[in-house]
Amino acid sequence: MHIGILTGGGDCPGLNAVIRMVTLALIHQCGARVTGIERGFLGLLTRSVRPLDEHAVQGILAQGGTILGTHNKCDPFHYFGAGGADCSAQAMAYARELGLDGLVAIGGDGTMFIANRFGEIGLPVVGVPKTIDNDLAHTERTFGFDSAVAVVTESLDRLETTARSHGRVMIVETMGRYAGWIALEAGIAGGAHVILLPEVPFSVDAVAAVCREREARVGDGGGYTLICVAEGAHAAGEGMTVRATLADSPDPVRLGGVCHTLQAVLQPRLASEVRTTQLGHTQRGGTPTPFDRVLATEFGYHAAELVRSGRFGRMVAWQDGRVTSVPIADVAGRNRTVPLDHTLLAAARALGTSLGI
Ligand code: F6P
Numbered sequence: 001m002h003i004g005i006l007t008g009g010g011d012c013p014g015l016n017a018v019i020r021m022v023t024l025a026l027i028h029q030c031g032a033r034v035t036g037i038e039r040g041f042l043g044l045l046t047r048s049v050r051p052l053d054e055h056a057v058q059g060i061l062a063q064g065g066t067i068l069g070t071h072n073k074c075d076p077f078h079y080f081g082a083g084g085a086d087c088s089a090q091a092m093a094y095a096r097e098l099g100l101d102g103l104v105a106i107g108g109d110g111t112m113f114i115a116n117r118f119g120e121i122g123l124p125v126v127g128v129p130k131t132i133d134n135d136l137a138h139t140e141r142t143f144g145f146d147s148a149v150a151v152v153t154e155s156l157d158r159l160e161t162t163a164r165s166h167g168r169v170m171i172v173e174t175m176g177r178y179a180g181w182i183a184l185e186a187g188i189a190g191g192a193h194v195i196l197l198p199e200v201p202f203s204v205d206a207v208a209a210v211c212r213e214r215e216a217r218v219g220d221g222g223g224y225t226l227i228c229v230a231e232g233a234h235a236a237g238e239g240m241t242v243r244a245t246l247a248d249s250p251d252p253v254r255l256g257g258v259c260h261t262l263q264a265v266l267q268p269r270l271a272s273e274v275r276t277t278q279l280g281h282t283q284r285g286g287t288p289t290p291f292d293r294v295l296a297t298e299f300g301y302h303a304a305e306l307v308r309s310g311r312f313g314r315m316v317a318w319q320d321g322r323v324t325s326v327p328i329a330d331v332a333g334r335n336r337t338v339p340l341d342h343t344l345l346a347a348a349r350a351l352g353t354s355l356g357i
Contacts, residue, residue, distance in 0.1 A: 001032040003307055004095065004103045005052065007066040008040035008074075008111035012132045012144025013288035014296035015066040018106050020057040021300025022128075027054065030308050035098060040071040040107070041114055044091035045079065049098065061293060064286045073249045075114050080248040088121060095123050102312055104303050106130055109137070110251055112315060113332040119313050126306045127315030127328045128299050132284055135179035137334035138326040139317035143296040148175070148283040149186045155279055156190025156226060163224040169211050169266065169274040171227045173259035175283050178240075179337045180230040182283065184344055187228035187353070194225065194354045196262075198232030198240065199338045200345075202356025207262070208269040210354045215272050224272070229262060231255040233356075256280070298323050 003026055007015050019036070026032035034052040037043035050056070050068075060067055076091040078084050095103070102124040105115040108131040115125045129136045132148035152174050163170040172192070176182040180197025187195035194210055196202050207227070214222040232255055234240045243256030259276040267274045288296065295318070302316045302323045314325040338345070348355060 001026070001030055001101050002035065002099050003032050004035050004037050004049070004098065004100045005068070006037040006040050006043060006103065006105055007068050007070045007130075008105060008107035008114065009070065009072045010108070010131070010284060011065045011070050012130050012284050013064045013147035013286060014143035014292040015070075015106060015130060016060040016063045017288060017293050017296035018128055018130070018143070018300040018303070019052070019067060020060055021297045022104050022304050023052045023057045024054065025301055025304035026307065029304065035100070036068045037103075039069040040074055040111070041076050041091065042071045042074040044094050045074070045076055045081070045087055047094055062287050064288065072110070072251070073246070075110075075250045077114065077117055078250065088117070092118070092121060092123060102126065102307055104128060104307065108133070108142075109135075109331065109333050109335060112136070112328050116328045116332040119328065124312035125328065126303050126312055127331070128303045129315060129317065129331070132182065133176045133179055134181040135177060135335045135337065137331050137336050139315075139319065139331075141295060141318040143288070143292045143299060144284070145181065146291040146295070147286070147289045148182050149189065150289050151283050151286070152182060152186030152228070152279060153189040155277065156186065156192060156228060159277060160191065160226055163226055167215075167218065167223045167272050169225045169227065169270060169272055171229060171259045171262055171274065171276045173229050173231055173256070173276065173278045175280070176230045176232060177255060178232045178335055180233065181338060183228050183230035183233070184338055184348070188344060188348060188351075190226070190228065192226045192228035192353065194227040194356060195348055196227065196229040196233040196356045197338055198230055198234065199340060200355050200357060201234055201236035204235055204262075204265045204269075206354065207356045208266055211266065211270050211272070215270065227262070229258055231258055233258055
């Protein structure tokens with residue numbers, strides 16, 4: 001058996017732990033030959049591959065990023081490098097030339113969308129869900145998320161002490177695209193006074209009122225305010241803050257900068273100074289947390305089991321506290337946002353944390 005592995009979309013901590021597990025399980029349990037495809041699906045067009053064996057995956061468990069490289073702009077069915085042409089036949093021809101019996105695609109919704117299309121044209125695929133955003137349909141957890149939440153939580157802890165010392169309003173912007181999972185969990189873990197999510201359009205007046213009320217409570221647990229805002233959060237009736245629109249990407253919108261948007265409208269309403277920290281890609285970098293290493297390893301093992309049992313066309317998933325799998329077609333191109341009846345939202349309200357409404 002000859003199996004290819006690739007990592008697609010934005011990187012996140014834990015990718016290497018999956019590559020290691022899938023490789024070792026396929027070698028040890030199936031006697032398979034394993035080939036790494038470099039830079040996501042692009043490697044099938046540029047013919048960039050490398051053999052993966054025990055030596056190649058040694059020492060990578062704790063490494064962030066992906067040893068195979070990744071790409072979040074390459075869809076061979078609509079390849080911008082060739083003016084948007086369908087180059088899938090070229091990719092399939094190369095997969096056949098390599099003699100691949102199947103492919104393990106580790107990625108987010110975009111990668112699953114492309115993987116599903118390759119499955120339809122004859123390349124058997126197993127999917128493994130990754131993203132710091134935790135926003136893939138049909139899986140309650142993706143690896144990378146816990147590591148991102150840890151980075152944001154540590155940042156909130158650090159910013160809290162300086163905000164308190166100076167009596168400032170600190171706005172911390174997280175990633176997460178159209179879902180507020182990172183801001184919600186890290187906001188709670190880091191004790192933010194205000195948590196703003198894309199799912200709950202906020203009122204600037206309500207946020208300003210919280211800051212003013214806390215301004216007035218110097219020496220009484222107040223005097224400063226910590227705001228954790230997801231990049232997709234927006235005021236009611238306003239659009240999201242877009243950092244860039246990329247003409248050469250299947251997912252052209254890049255969010256970012258809502259911390260500055262919010263600062264601009266809050267500052268004139270407040271006596272205290274409003275400062276911003278946009279955490280950006282620090283949330284995607286660095287070593288995976290132990291939780292993410294274990295989850296990634298478990299996902300990798302399950303992916304190898306799906307390959308071993310010939311159950312292609314499925315994506316590994318985490319549901320009701322255990323690993324399972326779902327049809328990739330059910331996940332492709334779909335997102336999972338924070339439901340308005342989620343218990344963490346109720347917990348935040350019970351804490352007295354403002355959701356900006
Ligand atoms: O999907 C992961 C993610 O980090 C999002 O949270 C963020 O909006 C996006 O990727 C950033 O993408 P890029 O690295 O292309 O700017």
